[in-house]
Amino acid sequence: MGILRGAQEAARFVAERVAEGSDYLKIVINTPAPSHEQATLNALVAAAHAHGRPTVAHVTSCAAVEEALLAGVDILTHVPLDRALTEDLTARVLAGGQFVVPTLSMMEGVIAQSAPPGASYEAARASVRRLHRAGVPVIAGTDANASPGVPAAISHGDSLHRELELLVDAGLSTVDALRSATSLPAKHFGLTDRGVIEPGRRADLVLVEGDPLSDITATRSIRAVWCGGVEHIPG
Incomplete structure (x- = not known):
């Protein structure tokens, strides 16, 4: 975690993260943003790409998505809670080649546990429906986190099942939802040894x-799990 005071610090900051072994650079985009933030975002993305590192943008508003697209980030995490993505923004995500990890379980939790003014889960749901229909890759992720002070406490494990259910509710087929947690993340995160x-x-x-x-909730009824060929029976 780090806070930059301007674009002039981007190259050094990214170089330090790469030296630490970071495979990705995640950028939290908060709105409304100060006037210099776009230049800083642009510089961070350019520096990350110069090191061959993909960039991930935390976006929970349409304005943040706009800024992320202008900077040329590679991955969008979360979806707007202020209003649904427009057709134009959705088309720009598709044209830019980004994929989206909407974390609907976190978005649902934020509304239920924090209730920010003007926020709506329906905006998140509608954005996922629009992205999926446009052909933007949608990947399952939950942002599971129970640390003190988080906007919503989302449990590890169980939340992924909830995410699949919410993705189906947002318009994905059950097949697409399963792919969002298996072959698609393997493909888009370059994990070529797994996913199928x-x-x-x-x-x-x-x-x-x-x-x-037939029923996506069947993923909750786990009989056995194999990790790298080693069997684990649920307790």
């Missing part, structure tokens, strides 16, 4: 009771 069931891939498997293609 094929010879030569990691044997990361989940056996469930029921058919999640």
Whole structure:
């Protein structure tokens, strides 16, 4: 975590993160932003790309998405809570080649636990529906975090099942929701040894009771898990 005072600090800041072993650079974009922030964002993204590091933008408003797209970030996490993404913004995300990790479980939790003024879960849900329909890759993620002071306490593990349910509610098919947690993250995060069931891939498997293609909540009925071929039976 770090705070920059201007674009002139971007190159040094990114170089220090790379030296620490960072594979990605995450940038928190808060709005309304000071006038110099766009230049700082642009410089951070340029410096990260110069080091071959993808950039991830924390965006929870349409204005933040605008700034992220102007800077050329690679990945958008969260979706706006102030209003749904417009057709134009959605088209720009698609044209820019970004993918989105909407964390609907966190967005739902923020509304339920913090209730920021003017925030609406429906805006987040509608944004995911629009992104998916446009063909933007939507990836399952929860932002699970129970640390003191977070906007919403989201549990690890269980929240992913809730995320899949919310993605289906937002318009993804059950197949697309399952892909959002398996093959799509493997593809877009460059994890070429996993994500699908094929010879030569990691044997990361989940056996469930029921058919999640008919009912996505079946993912909660876990019978067994294999991580790298090692079986684990739920207690």
